[in-house]
Amino acid sequence: MLVDKPIKTIDEEFSVMSQHGDDTELSHFSLAEISKSTEDFSKDKKLGQGGFGPVYMGVLDDGRKIAVKKLLKTSRQGVYEFKNELQFIAKLQHRNLVKLLGYCNEGDERMLIYEHMPNKSLDYLIFDKIRSLTLDWSDRFHIIHGIVRGLLYLHHDSRFKIVHRDLKASNILGYMSPEYAVNGTFSEKSDVFSFGVLELEIVSGKTNRGFSREEKDEDNLLAHAWRLYEEGMALDLLSEHMRESCVESEVLRSILLAEIIFKSYAKSNLLIIP
Structure with missing residues (x-):
């Protein structure tokens, strides 16, 4: 007999993994917070276009500048795969790689939040x-x-x-x-x-x-x-x-x-x- 398992949110998945000693040290950002920081994803805030979606510059309420990679909605990646990718990227630490700060996942929106590099591309x-x-x-x-x-x-x-x-x-x-x-x-x-x-x-x-x-x-x-x-x-x-x-x-x-x-x-x- 097959039993459908309840689908966990990304926050719930991270909570479970943290209980098992796997701390991602990633922050969850709300869609409202990211929209505000990028002025509703204004064209003036757009830094560029990557292979996986546009990138915007944002400023959080605490003054931190961020780069928001807005993943294309055409992606078939599910919540579980997105969570795995976040876990994966969070473990990468190198001076020549931009640091991942957190994520946003609401509705069909999935975003990766990085530290902002001021010297542009x-x-x-x-x-x-x-x-x-x-x-x-x-x-x-x-x-x-x-x-x-x-x-x-x-x-x-x-x-x-x-x-x-x-x-x-x-x-x-x-x-x-x-x-x-x-x-x-x-x-x-x-x-x-x-x-x-x-x-x-x-x-x-x-x-x-x-x-x-x-x-x-x-x-x-x-x-x-x-x-x-x-x-x-x-x-x-x-x-x-x-x-x-x-x-x-x-x-x-x-x-x-x-x-x-x-x-x-x-x-x-x-x-x-x-």
């Missing part, structure tokens, strides 16, 4: 002609190292084996790996592929999306960077102000690493990547 800096001048080569190389440390933690050093799945300049952290585009699957290799694209964007200050140089028959940043590297003109990938501050060996290593990533990815997945 990476794309805000590297793709703007004026703002990009604030980042010299040492800044960019430091950012690349930070992303590597964060990925290394997710893939190998955390208690879990985690795939980021949405690594891009506007998230830092869409670069869709061929593996996902063809098969709809994610893996560590997908993250590494995305990192390779992102690394070249940080180095060059150019976006891979929509990149084209018809005179050289190059339709992506990857091919452009590798041609310059092979012709001994790697520094031409950098803007003039960055060439003055760069360490040439670091630039060459960065381009070579990206190329190794793409060639290794193509070989292991039997895909042709320019």
Whole structure:
């Protein structure tokens, strides 16, 4: 005989887990509280759009600034799965990862509440002609190292084996790996592929999306960077102000690493990547 079990709310699930010594240290935020903090999810408060939904900036009554990731309502994720994801993310602690503060779950609304990073996303800096001048080569190389440390933690050093799945300049952290585009699957290799694209964007200050140089028959940043590297003109990938501050060996290593990533990815997945 089958007996339907009563469905617990997320708060009840957390209460049960806390009784068993599994303390998530996450706060529950009401929908009213989050709506107020974001001015009813005002367009002016929107920070960006991730692969799983929009992100808004909010200010709580106590003055704390938060980033609210509003998960898409089209998700089929249930309460139990959402609770598990929260438990999962809450256990991740690393200086290169944004800290999860809590959650909101009311009706069909599911949100993740993170600490707010005041310097905005990476794309805000590297793709703007004026703002990009604030980042010299040492800044960019430091950012690349930070992303590597964060990925290394997710893939190998955390208690879990985690795939980021949405690594891009506007998230830092869409670069869709061929593996996902063809098969709809994610893996560590997908993250590494995305990192390779992102690394070249940080180095060059150019976006891979929509990149084209018809005179050289190059339709992506990857091919452009590798041609310059092979012709001994790697520094031409950098803007003039960055060439003055760069360490040439670091630039060459960065381009070579990206190329190794793409060639290794193509070989292991039997895909042709320019």
